[in-house]
Amino acid sequence: MPAHVLILGGTTESRRLATALAARPGLRVTTSLAGRVSRPGAVDGEVRVGGFGGVAGLAGWLRAHRVTALVDATHPFAERITANAAEAARVAGVPHAVLRRPGWDLDDDWHPVASLEEAARLVPRLGRRVFLSTGRLGLTAFAGLTATRFVVRSVEPPEPPLPPHCEILLARGPFSLSDELDLLRTHRIDVLVTKDSGGAATAPKLAAARSLSLPVVVVRRPGLPSGLRALPDVEGVLDWLAGVIPPEGACAADRCP
Template sequence: MPILLLGGTSEARALAGRLHPHVEVISSLAGRVPDPALPVGRVRIGGFGGVAGLRRWLCENEIDAVVDATHPYAATMTAHAATVCAELGLPHLVLARPPWPPGDAIVVPSDVEAAKTVAAERFERVFLTTGRSGAAAFSAVDAWFLIRAVTSPDTEDLPARHHVVLSRGPYRYDDELALLREHRIDALVTKNSGGAMTRPKLEAAAALGVAVVMVDRPPLPAGVRTVASVEDALDWVKQFRADGGDG
């Protein structure tokens, strides 16, 4: 019986690679990113159709366990997986990469609060890296925005003054430093995604004295079992298999 690996992150791809071909893994990607980096093994792309759809899919595919290695801000998918696994009694693990230390960042709970902070602090040139869906919260803020995302945000929801850069990490420190200097950035707005792929923007901001507004992570569902590394997730799967599927 296979394991469902909720993916879309570098950790999910690494875990799929470590498990394949010894454990049957079905990696699931949300399908929001065109031409995604695909893991080894079986892959499905697209949503499940909410809690009911996920429950039906898990039963129809006789899934043995679920490992959630989605992005730290994929709160809806994480909540749905926790709910359904609890209902079905399926072993369930969340692989959550460690967050970045906030340092001197202004930590806020949401994109809306980040926009209020940018306006209140009167930042003038903002590097916005909260993703395509996060830009809408800043549409009424009177500042110039450099918006970086993997896919294009909806143009009607963007700030009046902006420039969009479409790219995908990993990013290099020297390049991030040059980008901040070129656009005379005075504030960086980011989510606390953690990991090494996008951390250089924080290091560049610190070197240049650029203020950081950091959107905090949504809380994980109560009671879920979590690990912080691919190695720990691999050990959990091995132990789960050794115990005969009792998780």
């Protein structure tokens, strides 16, 4: 049986990892997507869509499909998925790693908060025209801000309830610095609200806010489950996998047919 790597995906890094692994002969790679985006980007290797049914469901899938290694490359804010993956890997006895790009370094006019609810309490003190760049989920936290105007950008239409004064921009990145400057100027934005997702793809909005001297409210990412340490890039995961996956033609004792 070939070694089998399951990637919990949905990020740029997960696609890069799948591409690197799918090119290796004698290695099976499956990327699992949550299915929250109707048109996900192309992914190399096998793809499955949808949940597993919690810890027990994922542990059962790992055993049934003889998974050699599990890589959690989900979004840094996918807290429940990360916790379930860690426990399922422990139950199934499958080596497990977390791929997380590093967060952003704090800037002078950044206001770190612990949650979207805390961000909503802070926003009225900073401005009245807000670029809300936190994704389509969780916007309920801002629904009670009746004196604030929001511009919300999302790949998919956000779910109600939404703030009463809210303009929705459906768009898929990446966005350039000039794109972000144009958006902030056109909508006369005076506050940016975002999550600390890290990475270069979404950094231009931060550079644009800095250029225009706008305050930025940043929701801090949740911590990892106890005992887990994140690998910061695809290269780090590939190095880790080199110590986990048996050489071609061999198999681990409990994975042999």
